[in-house]
Amino acid sequence: MKAFALIPLISCGLLSACGGSGDSSDSSDSTAVETSVNAGIDLQIIEKTEFTITAQGSPANGTFTWQQVSGPSLEGFPLDGAEQTSTAPDIKADSNIILRVSYQSSGSNVVTDDISISVSSNNQLPLAVITQTLPETLPSVYKDTVTLSGVESNDPDENGQIDSYFWQLLSGPDLDITSFNESTLSFSHPLLESNVNLSWQLTVTDDEGGEASTQYSMTLNKTNELVDANAGEDQDIEEFEQVTLDATSSETVTDTYQCRWQQLTGNAETLSNSNQCTTTFTASDVDTDTILSFEVTVTDSKGRTDTDSLFIDVSPKALGLINDSGVGECYNNTQRINCASDDFPAQDAELGRDSFANRLDKVGKGNLAFDYTKLNEFADEVSDDSNSFSCVRDNVTGLVWEVKSVNSGTLPNTSVRDGQNHYFWDLGDTEFTDTSTANTTCPNGTSCGIQTYVNEVNALDFCGGTNWRVPTYTELLSLIDYGKQAQSVLIDADFFPNLPDESALNHLRYWTSQTAADGTSLSQAYIIDMSDGNDLAYPKNNTAYVRLVRSR
Structure with a gap:
């Protein structure tokens, strides 16, 4: 693309009379000289490669100035001189750069021309790497936390980085895994009747959309005991509270299992159903801190069993050494109602010692x-x-x-x-x-x-x-x-x-x-x-x- 400017030039001649008097006359002439500049042909280049641009201007002996109009930033601009050599920037996606050259010769106006440079991204694909970081001692055993890490995956691009991770279990048993989209993946070594091989695939994606995958194989060892009873955590409660005994976190290698609860120590409590894995009871009246203990027996479908126990610390409710009001019924504005009504909450019959009267272990009567x-x-x-x-x-x-x-x-x-x-x-x-x-x-x-x-x-x-x-x-x-x-x-x-x-x-x-x-x-x-x-x-x-x- 060229740009032009017109410069007027004036030529004068003088005629003189000879031999005496004479007339003189003037004559004038004008022509236009073009000023132009050409930034050169548009370019197509690859990121991080060197390129040269050369401008031509007329008339000669003018001055050239280059500046960047748009696109990813180039180092050094603005620059002076007809020919310039620069390096394409490191980019994440195909981009376009517009450069503009300005030219001015002696006595002329400034003329300009633009050149378009298409820069292609040359992304290097990432490298996916899997390492096992836990347990520290291998091979892993039942209940060990097994952790696979993809943090050693990398992007060879100078300013590249891994943007996302995606784990897939290609073969192996069902595992309880919270997320498949983190740099690390963890699970608990399950209860196994025989050794099991697992195959994993990790796919990583870099910040330019490039993907790469790798696979990893590992072995989980069998467990000696094939039933693992779990009675749950020990509990601290107050008298009269409802207590839940939950053995559903027990594990067996079979699909089904049964539970049976029995009380070992403490005040005798009445379980809602001792043959269910989840059962409840209401803690009885106590005068001092009392320890209850319960045991659950878990039996799988092949008759194999295991037991586990827990302790429940029952403390007296802070009812105070003072009598309650004796009011045992709830009312609305006109009549007696069920105390469970949300329309008239927190009535006297629902609060304090009287609300537990049917559960109190009284010495006498009243x-x-x-x-x-x-x-x-x-x-x-x-x-x-x-x-x-x-x-x-x-x-x-x-x-x-x-x-x-x-x-x-x-x-x-x-x-x-x-x-x-x-x-x-x-x-x-x-x-x-x-x-x-x-x-x-x-x-x-x-x-x-x-x-x-x-x-x-x-x-x-x-x-x-x-x-x-x-x-x-x-x-x-x-x-x-x-x-x-x-x-x-x-x-x-x-x-x-x-x-x-x-x-x-x-x-x-x-x-x-x-x-x-x-x-x-x-x-x-x-x-x-x-x-x-x-x-x-x-x-x-x-x-x-x-x-x-x-x-x-």
Whole structure:
């Protein structure tokens, strides 16, 4: 391709008269000189080869400048001079380069011409290489991790690299392999009845799409024991949790096998199906950390067997040494519902000790999770069905509670521990007027304050103890069974009989040992009403009932 430019040239002649005067005249002429440049013919070359380009310009003695317009980068450009020698770049795919030459002769405008250079990629195919890197000690045996590596595969191109790997098992048993598209491939040496030959093929692809493959053969050795029982991992659980025993990871060389579970140690548990490879049970109630052990026997279709065992550490659930509410049913806005309903979740009956009541290994008896034991006057245990008992031990909190004596007359002509007796509060401070005098609401001839009553009971060495006291708020509240709502009393009358007639004081309020500090005075203490479960800050100079408690 040529480019041209026109340059005007002016030629002048002068004529003169001879011999005297004469006229003179001027004449002028103009011609155009072309400026052109030719970058040469287009080229077809191979990557990384040397090539020469030569430009021609007219008129002669002008200057040439080469620059790259497009395509993969060439080193050294721009360059000055008609002839240039360069080296084609290393490319990944066929490419095209455009070079432009600019030419300017003296007094002319710049003219240009382009040359196209087609560069062909000359990719060298990669080399696929397989090596076995694991196990370190050969030959491999059952359960060894076998690893084949293709990382030594390479691309001979100077700037080439392996872009992908693809493994194929041409012959051999089925293997558990996570991925066939990584530089390495791993699997576990399987259980085998005889030696087995494996044939692998690895295909690698470089960054220019070139592919190469290689094959690799190996032998996996047979296993001495043809049944491998697997009882699973040891487990740490809490009481009442459902436990799954799973032996499905066992292996045999036959297609099928059977399992049989048996318990070796610990509390006897009931398995859902001991003849299945997967079975369940619900952990029973425990008081301390307990170890259970189970064994599975796996038998293949040819009668060959193997056994394996596991340990299960059962710990007590953190239910706390406090009674639950006694509520064992769930409700929506209007009626009782199944506690499994997602519309009204996390109800009281689903949470805490009561929710496990049917699984608790109770010492005595009681509604839901309440657990009481009857004691005689010497604090010895008596039958849960006995009608003759003097106090009750709460097996959850460990507290021993006073049981009131039967009604013995009309106040104040009653016995010392008659449930009808009621007292004013006089534990340590006396910021009130004593309005409950002796022989009025109790049979004592000195005072009807609760401290007097505490002293009387301790003097009796009642139920084998002299440390009887008025319960705290939390201790007294632990007797309330809110599952008895709509009943006349919210306490278990089977264990706490001889309650006073509610009509006597129009309430069943019992004192606690705690003053209600309302910020202005100390004239009130907390009571809990056994008829409805409510608490109240109650004036200390009023009277209320009392039920004493002691630690064991």
